[in-house]
Amino acid sequence: MRSLIRGVAVIRRPEEGVIPKADVIIESRRYAAVIEGGGAEGEFDRVIEGEGRLLVPGLVNAHTHLAMTLFRGLADDLPLMRWLEEKIWPAERKLTGEDVYWFSLLGLVEMIRCGTTAFADMYFFMEEVAAAVEEAKLRALLSYGIIATSEERIDSELKRAEAFARRWDGKAEGRIRAALSPHAPYTCGPEVWRQAAQLARELKIPIHTHLAETAEEVERFTAQHGKSPALWLEGLGVFAVPVLAAHCVHLSEKDMEILAAHGVTAVHCPSSNAKLACGIAPVAELLAAGVNVALGTDGAGSAGDLDMLEEMRWAALLGKLKAGDPEAVPAPQALSLATWRGAQALGGLKEWGTIEEGKRADGVLLSLEAAHLQPGHSPLSDLVYAAHSSDVVGVFVDGRPLLLEGELLTIDEERVRAECRARARKYR
Numbered sequence: 001m002r003s004l005i006r007g008v009a010v011i012r013r014p015e016e017g018v019i020p021k022a023d024v025i026i027e028s029r030r031y032a033a034v035i036e037g038g039g040a041e042g043e044f045d046r047v048i049e050g051e052g053r054l055l056v057p058g059l060v061n062a063h064t065h066l067a068m069t070l071f072r073g074l075a076d077d078l079p080l081m082r083w084l085e086e087k088i089w090p091a092e093r094k095l096t097g098e099d100v101y102w103f104s105l106l107g108l109v110e111m112i113r114c115g116t117t118a119f120a121d122m123y124f125f126m127e128e129v130a131a132a133v134e135e136a137k138l139r140a141l142l143s144y145g146i147i148a149t150s151e152e153r154i155d156s157e158l159k160r161a162e163a164f165a166r167r168w169d170g171k172a173e174g175r176i177r178a179a180l181s182p183h184a185p186y187t188c189g190p191e192v193w194r195q196a197a198q199l200a201r202e203l204k205i206p207i208h209t210h211l212a213e214t215a216e217e218v219e220r221f222t223a224q225h226g227k228s229p230a231l232w233l234e235g236l237g238v239f240a241v242p243v244l245a246a247h248c249v250h251l252s253e254k255d256m257e258i259l260a261a262h263g264v265t266a267v268h269c270p271s272s273n274a275k276l277a278c279g280i281a282p283v284a285e286l287l288a289a290g291v292n293v294a295l296g297t298d299g300a301g302s303a304g305d306l307d308m309l310e311e312m313r314w315a316a317l318l319g320k321l322k323a324g325d326p327e328a329v330p331a332p333q334a335l336s337l338a339t340w341r342g343a344q345a346l347g348g349l350k351e352w353g354t355i356e357e358g359k360r361a362d363g364v365l366l367s368l369e370a371a372h373l374q375p376g377h378s379p380l381s382d383l384v385y386a387a388h389s390s391d392v393v394g395v396f397v398d399g400r401p402l403l404l405e406g407e408l409l410t411i412d413e414e415r416v417r418a419e420c421r422a423r424a425r426k427y428r
């Protein structure tokens with residue numbers, strides 16, 4: 001299969017700015033050539049017109065709980081602990097594998113329509129999540145969320161997480177990778193963390209967790225353990241493996257140094273953090289300290305939606321507010337959080353995450369025609385500060401279109417919407 005995107009504006013990686021016009025050739029699932037100015041020759045199986053359009057690396061949602069689309073709008077405007085304890089955890093006890101499958105597909109529809117090509121997900125019934133991902137043909141880092149506050153749950157929870165990881169790591173033509181996910185330092189004891197770190201090392205997979213989301217949680221944990229959650233995890237050897245730490249809102253300077261020294265990725269979830277009034281993660285400070293920062297929506301139950309374009313804008317805007325500096329988190333940097341830094345977090349940057357010859361052809365094609373993107377002084381700035389998911393006209397993973405000219409090609413959207421509306425009733 002040989003495809004051509006003709007005469008398109010391209011951002012290969014955010015730091016390099018915009019190539020105003022190029023012919024992009026995709027061959028055998030990889031980017032084969034980016035010819036500046038155009039002029040590609042030869043036969044193609046598929047030609048996509050790129051005039052008035054922008055091709056960028058696929059967006060990476062580095063922290064979400066896909067099937068929580070089920071809980072969108074179920075319980076809003078509450079603090080995190082009340083939201084979890086009074087609303088979400090009781091509702092989750094009614095969950096079935098089939099519900100998780102359908103609401104994962106619903107989340108995948110939304111993610112594709114917003115230009116997301118890869119994501120990191122942690123939840124329950126992960127077999128069903130993986131089946132949905134395999135069908136929809138996105139790229140994903142998947143893990144079973146371990147919650148084990150009592151001793152007797154440790155073995156069964158770890159076994160379940162391990163079985164999933166062994167079965168799915170490398171599946172779906174390599175698009176699915178597995179991780180281990182002790183949910184958070186406050187929901188898993190030290191033995192879980194020690195064993196998970198050991199197992200992650202053995203299986204050569206990362207750990208994906210939550211860290212320092214609310215001030216209250218960090219204060220309580222620190223009072224109880226005599227050190228911050230980040231220091232505590234380091235002491236247990238958790239950071240010896242690659243770690244994605246969602247939120248990282250409340251960190252000390254010392255915590256940041258530790259994350260940087262161990263190559264931990266902080267996954268910034270600005271809209272979820274804002275909606276739950278958790279605070280604003282110090283993105284500019286984290287980056288200055290040398291920490292990789294990626295971007296995630298968190299679950300649609302807490303964040304409202306899974307729109308990575310919106311999340312990127314939130315990251316730029318809140319990053320400036322937090323730093324008290326309009327020059328903080330400039331547009332190219334915001335785009336890097338949503339693209340290659342996410343690929344680095346998911347362990348895939350060598351293979352995908354930027355538009356380079358030889359890399360997997362993951363990308364998003366956006367129309368630049370809408371009124372809110374005129375007059376077009378800077379397509380990169382417009383992408384970060386003005387674009388909407390309605391501008392997304394094409395989404396590719398491994399060179400395969402998942403969305404083209406507004407049409408979803410791997411999911412029956414109408415059926416998914418109908419199934420989900422029917423299934424949601426029993427949760428009200």
Ligand SMILES: [Zn+2]
Pocket residue numbers: 063064065210246298299
């Ligand atoms: Zn989360």
